[in-house]
Amino acid sequence: MSDAPTYIGFEEYSEHVPVGIPSAVQQATDRFVSGRAARVAELPEWESLRQIGSDIRLHTIENMDAYLTRLEEKVQAAGGHVHWAQTADEANQIVLQIAEEHGVKTVVKSKSMATEEIRLNHALEAAGIQAIETDLGEYIIQLAGTGPSHIIVPAVHLKKEEIAALFSEKLDIHAPNDPIELARIAREVLREKFLQAGMGISGGNFLIAETGTLVLVTNEGNGRMCTTTPDLHVAVVGIDKVIPDWESLTVFLKLLARSATGQKLSTYTQFITGPRREEGEFGPKEFHLVLLDNGRSSILKDPVGREVFKCIRCGACANVCPVYKNVGGFAYGWFISGPIGAILSPQMLGTQTARELPFASTLCGACAEVCPVKIPIPKILLHLRRRVAQGDVFSLPTVGAPLRTTANLASLALAQNWIYRIGTRFLPAIMAIFRRGDWIPHAPYPLSRWTQARPLPPFTAHFRNWWKARPAKRKGSSG
Numbered sequence: 001m002s003d004a005p006t007y008i009g010f011e012e013y014s015e016h017v018p019v020g021i022p023s024a025v026q027q028a029t030d031r032f033v034s035g036r037a038a039r040v041a042e043l044p045e046w047e048s049l050r051q052i053g054s055d056i057r058l059h060t061i062e063n064m065d066a067y068l069t070r071l072e073e074k075v076q077a078a079g080g081h082v083h084w085a086q087t088a089d090e091a092n093q094i095v096l097q098i099a100e101e102h103g104v105k106t107v108v109k110s111k112s113m114a115t116e117e118i119r120l121n122h123a124l125e126a127a128g129i130q131a132i133e134t135d136l137g138e139y140i141i142q143l144a145g146t147g148p149s150h151i152i153v154p155a156v157h158l159k160k161e162e163i164a165a166l167f168s169e170k171l172d173i174h175a176p177n178d179p180i181e182l183a184r185i186a187r188e189v190l191r192e193k194f195l196q197a198g199m200g201i202s203g204g205n206f207l208i209a210e211t212g213t214l215v216l217v218t219n220e221g222n223g224r225m226c227t228t229t230p231d232l233h234v235a236v237v238g239i240d241k242v243i244p245d246w247e248s249l250t251v252f253l254k255l256l257a258r259s260a261t262g263q264k265l266s267t268y269t270q271f272i273t274g275p276r277r278e279e280g281e282f283g284p285k286e287f288h289l290v291l292l293d294n295g296r297s298s299i300l301k302d303p304v305g306r307e308v309f310k311c312i313r314c315g316a317c318a319n320v321c322p323v324y325k326n327v328g329g330f331a332y333g334w335f336i337s338g339p340i341g342a343i344l345s346p347q348m349l350g351t352q353t354a355r356e357l358p359f360a361s362t363l364c365g366a367c368a369e370v371c372p373v374k375i376p377i378p379k380i381l382l383h384l385r386r387r388v389a390q391g392d393v394f395s396l397p398t399v400g401a402p403l404r405t406t407a408n409l410a411s412l413a414l415a416q417n418w419i420y421r422i423g424t425r426f427l428p429a430i431m432a433i434f435r436r437g438d439w440i441p442h443a444p445y446p447l448s449r450w451t452q453a454r455p456l457p458p459f460t461a462h463f464r465n466w467w468k469a470r471p472a473k474r475k476g477s478s479g
């Protein structure tokens with residue numbers, strides 16, 4: 001079996017960029033930012049909690065093999081089945097096989113970024129199995145035929161008027177512009193589906209190695225319905241979601257809801273340890289945990305890049321990001337957007353595929369300031385920029401050798417004053433050959449890449465001359 005992760009859909013995803021994203025996104029993210037600030041201000045120990053959260057995540061990343069082994073033992077001891085999926089295709093095949101063995105025709109799903117990552121819905125549909133998203137936001141984007149545009153609020157880019165129009169068109173009803181009424185309509189449609197479904201599929205916010213417990217944190221009751229109504233529950237979870245024990249969980253629960261939605265605690269926190277053990281107990285008869293690698297093991301080898309796995313998917317970094325707030329989530333081209341998407345996608349998809357993302361940042365650092373687990377996002381962005389330009393043991397450079405050489409020479413010249421001074425003497429003379437009036441319309445390669453799109457201003461070193469002349473002028477004018 002190949003170690004290479006299977007990724008599908010980066011370009012396809014970007015095709016769904018709707019018009020009018022910024023205003024809806026800005027309103028929603030502003031609300032989250034002020035809610036977070038209020039909740040954080042209530043906790044004097046917030047900074048210590050962030051440090052503890054960061055330390056636990058880092059410790060788990062460094063000892064992931066041991067914690068995953070423990071987790072597997074505990075899930076099996078509780079009566080669950082554990083499957084290891086190296087790639088997205090493999091994860092999809094595992095789920096399809098379980099569905100086939102049980103004759104499943106309809107699946108209800110709770111919100112899961114892991115299943116977005118592997119595009120499980122497409123695989124299920126291709127196999128003739130109806131997959132219904134039951135989180136309200138996910139249900140809306142499923143009707144719209146797009147992916148999520150925010151980690152925790154998948155339909156954040158849509159206003160109530162647009163959702164009403166979507167419901168009216170897709171459900172063939174007259175849906176009013178009233179959020180309560182829209183939620184009621186969705187609930188009515190989905191209740192039927194919960195009762196019909198042969199399988200419930202979820203993701204997972206955390207996996208507790210100590211007891212083999214899957215933790216789901218949600219604000220809607222759909223997660224419980226998906227994981228308890230059908231007799232079969234399959235959870236698809238990235239291996240990075242493992243945490244050591246229940247004590248660690250108390251730290252992450254305090255950090256997560258406050259950072260995500262400005263709540264003290266999310267409405268539902270669900271703990272699932274294996275299937276139901278006795279007749280009459282609550283829960284499914286069979287529980288399967290699919291542990292998804294899909295390239296994560298390779299990223300773990302990079303001491304800088306692997307800090308991305310400290311992420312608890314709160315979305316706070318996107319809420320404060322000036323780039324995300326102006327372009328929306330679809331511009332990031334994959335299921336995960338915002339600053340966390342900018343550091344995760346290039347590592348998982350490879351810098352050949354997602355090489356622009358590390359550069360789509362002002363490096364303002366707002367993301368790192370709010371991140372509840374202290375992920376040094378700007379540092380990782382710079383690390384990935386270097387990887388795109390120069391390559392390293394993980395990826396080849398995506399910038400051509402002549403351009404790289406030119407950039408390296410420019411960096412040397414800017415760092416060494418004497419080289420720069422020699423350059424300022426000779427460059428204007430060389431450029432005069434290509435100069436036409438005040439511009440250089442056609443430069444030789446690699447600068448021709450620039451002049452294909454616009455003319456280049458000639459290099460003049462005017463600033464240095466001006467700066468040299470400046471003290472004498474000032475002296476003259478003040479005297």
Ligand code: SF4
Binds near residue numbers: 367370
């Ligand atoms: S990187 Fe930090 S702020 Fe962004 S989603 Fe992950 S945990 Fe939240």
